[in-house]
Amino acid sequence: MKIQAMKCPNCGAPLKPAKYRCEYCRSYVIVSNEKFLDLSDYEYEKESKENKEEYPGIYVFGRLLGKGEIPIVLGFANYYTGKTTTGGKMLLTNKSISFSAHAFNVGRTEAKIELSDIKKVYLGKNFWVSQQIIIDSYDSSHKFVVYHGKDWVEKINNQMHEIQKDNKDNNIRDNYIIELKKLKNLLDEGIITQEEFDIKKRIILNI
Template sequence: MVKAFNCPNCAAVFDPKQINCEYCGSYIITSEAKQITYDYNEFKLTNRKIFFHEIEMNTNEFPIRSGLANMYYSATKSDGGRLLLTNQRLIFCAHALNINPNLFWELSLKEVNRAELGLNLLISQRVKIFDVKDNETTFVVYGGKSWIDEIQHALHKMG
């Protein structure tokens, strides 16, 4: 059972089963799904605010894909949460059950040099994100190839 929380825009009680706040109309994207790809057309013609959980999207920023992910540090250390790809950035937010529950990572797509598929772990795969300084951040995700395809498509649309 999903319980209600407050809209990050107007603080009204919001039922996560809905997509819009009934008071201010903001889109509030919450999902329990392992992976979800969003319909870009649903968001591009709106002047409403868009939130991914409590993160407000920038002007003309739209969600593309989100899903469960672990930020991978080593074979014995990672932080679980959700990864979000938008048309402007990649965002990772750790869930509350981590040692680092307030962990927040983001990288502008302008700073992404490349994305590569890493080790296949049966049902999950590593996705490696390299920034323009060649720093590597690795995530363990479901559907790694789809993540790479979506990231490369978003990078191509930017440049």
């Protein structure tokens, strides 16, 4: 990974070459000129804040990512909007895909697609050294030309699968909470005994 920024976007402290973390405020600072950079194996240390484990600030090309958001893949991309093609950088995080045009582009184009809004992502045309990927969301379709198109599609699908898994787990947990609250009300009203409550609770929690 090559770091081009010489100052931390958070505290302004100088960044040493080849470092990806500010030694002063401990923010992560990622700026790369790689055509395709896979960050999925990076381990970001969490810090304790108000008795909660949270990631410190993570900056990618000077932009602070949202709370709990971590970068997965970034690289060069061309974004097709109608008959217009705009060159820039594309970033995949564990929550979204975003595109930012190069600063020298006239009529700068930016796009952000939440992973939860994506229906399908697949390969389009295959060029000499790059590939087109098509991202269909529920309200529109987005076309990008990137390097390592197959890897982009794989990484996006992996993150979509993780979100679906998390949503399923959250739904199961919410159902447990609802059922346990109903059961507790029956106990408080004297409709069932403590023994019956304990038995049904174990059945609900599968323990």
